[in-house]
Amino acid sequence: MSASLDQQSTINPDSRVRSPGRAIAVLASCGLLVSLVQTMVVPLLPAFPRLMSVSTSTAAWLVTATLVSGAVSAPVFGRLGDMYGKRRMLLISIGLILVGSVLGAIAPNILVLLIGRTLQGVSFGVVALGMSLMRDILPEERIGSAVGMMSASVGAGGAIGLPIAGAVSEWTDWRWLFAGAAVVAMLQIVLVRRLVAESPLRSGGRFDGAGAAGLGGILVCLLLGISKGADWGWLSPTVILLFVGAALMFAIWMNWELRAASPIVDLRVSARPAVLRTNLATVLIGFSMFATFVLATQILQAPVVTGYGFGLSLIVSGLALLPLGGCMVVFSSTSARMSRIYGPRLTLVFGTGLMAVGNIGFALLPGSVWILVAVATVGAIGGALAYSALPLLIMSAVPVTETAAANSLNTLMRQLGNSTCTSVAAAVTSALVVDAHGASFPSGTAYSVVFTIAAVTAVGALAVGLLTPARRDDGGSL
Incomplete structure (x- = not known):
């Protein structure tokens, strides 16, 4: 710097x-x-x-x-x-x-x-x-x-x-x-x-056009492969070429960014333990939290004869999940107080623990709408705590003049987790199906598998949070 x-x-x-x-x-x-x-x-x-x-x-x-x-x-x-x-x-x-x-x-x-x-x-x-x-x-x-x-x-x-x-x-x-x-x-x-x-504040410098183009190419290949893998086939030549292309471009791009005077992503800052582990935790949290948003309404709308569904309309199922939004708003202020008193790392750990509990509850396929909403609310509270702590961890670990770039990269990690969750859910729910009313629906086992994976990723984020340094690399307080 x-x-x-x-x-x-x-x-x-x-x-x-x-x-x-x-x-x-x-x-x-x-x-x-x-x-x-x-x-x-x-x-x-x-x-x-x-x-x-x-x-x-x-x-x-x-x-x-x-x-x-x-x-x-x-x-x-x-x-x-x-x-x-x-x-x-x-x-x-x-x-x-x-x-x-x-x-x-x-x-x-x-x-x-x-x-x-x-x-x-x-x-x-x-x-x-x-x-x-x-x-x-x-x-x-x-x-x-x-x-x-x-x-x-x-x-x-x-x-x-x-x-x-x-x-x-x-x-x-x-x-x-x-x-x-x-x-x-x-x-x-x-x-x-x-x-x-x-x-x-301004960081100054020249815009790294080549770095931006390289990063764009990497993300296009990676996200297309992840988001379309279930449709095109994970072992199809197109998907394999996309992933190989992303890996090759990443190697070239990383070499360029390390030599650039004003890189689009400062890899040296991104490699700091606090930043690297927070971004890793963000991918896992994005996967774990998005499972609820992707699948909860599907479970509520699935026919009762599937053995797990409740047969609700799109509007009613959406209204049933409104408490999730309210809890996320209320507990965002709770997250700020927790982070101020105990530090954002502990807030992150506590939030990911609640997310794991919520996903385990979903994996057990709740037998009533109210239990499902309660389980989803527990996970939403955990998500509010975790998501609110992540930017505080990032901003405490990077120079003030790089906060927008660092937060944007962290947002990208969240979207990577979301898109991976969507692909995994699509692959599992399309492979494990049950017939009802002459149509095919995902089986209860499919949802249990996806939410179990989401619970495991939440536990993984919790572990990464515990390993994240509590202080900045340069000795500043968190």
Whole structure:
């Protein structure tokens, strides 16, 4: 780290925002926009082949395109935020989401709709930029609770967004979902411009275009292989070539980044034990937590004759899971207090323990809706604690001038865990099926297997959390 950056590592208290409450509310609400964008097409995936006159595999790209574009754009916008201003990049990101939402609302065909979803994928970097901005402009005593609230807002928004998306898709035209996202994005732009100050910190340097392109190529190959492996076949030539290509590009990219003067990802910082282990824990947590979001509604909607389902409608099943969102909001503040008193590492350990308990409860296939909701709520509380602790661990272990890039990379690790969970769940539930009402449904054993794997990954995250250094490598307190 150069001396110039070290001299910028202390934030001037006079530069912090004068109205922190309004800034926190605006930035935390950005998580709701992210949740809306990520969940809005999920209830409609079975209907899009009919609505857009395309195949099921083509319609699945409405999720894949967003995942890949978000994974590529998140670290790039994070690095640009450190260099040129986090608020500026946040506004640009939301602006691209607005454009993508408008395109989705007016899309005459699947191509335009896919372009809109690709632009909406930029939302993956919004939360990381917002958290990093919080560190720069908020009073120190407010940072922990603000970061926890923003992290929890993503999960809470997902719990709220699914029933809303289900209701819209059932009672009106699907294009209103995209129109609603456009309105929310427009409102966010106005609020951020009026109520959120720009960070005074800049890392400087030149943008690493070659590093960004290399990272993008790696992520495209890796995430396409993971997300489409179940459909294309894990041993198919295409998937194997994608994984081999990702490995070869990673070796070349890593050599380039280690020699670059201003790398897109500072591998030396990322290799610090506190950062490396936190990112590893994030992948495992992303897998463990996403199992509930992917499978809980499927269990609630499955016919009773399957032996595990409850036969609820899409809207009712979404409403049944609303307590998850409420608990994530409430326990985000609890997470901040725990992290302030005991340190974010112990908060992470406690949260992952609760996630393991919740997934074990799911693996036992609860016999009533209320028990299922209780089990899911335990896991959601654990997720709120863990997700709120992760950015605090990251920000305590990296230079102040690299927080946006580091948080964006951590967000990418979460998405990697999510996409891996989706692929594993798809592979298991398609392999283990049961016939009911003349149709095939995943068997109860399939769900038990997936949730057992999710419980194991939560225990793995707990173990990694215990091994994560409690202090910064340079001796700073956590």
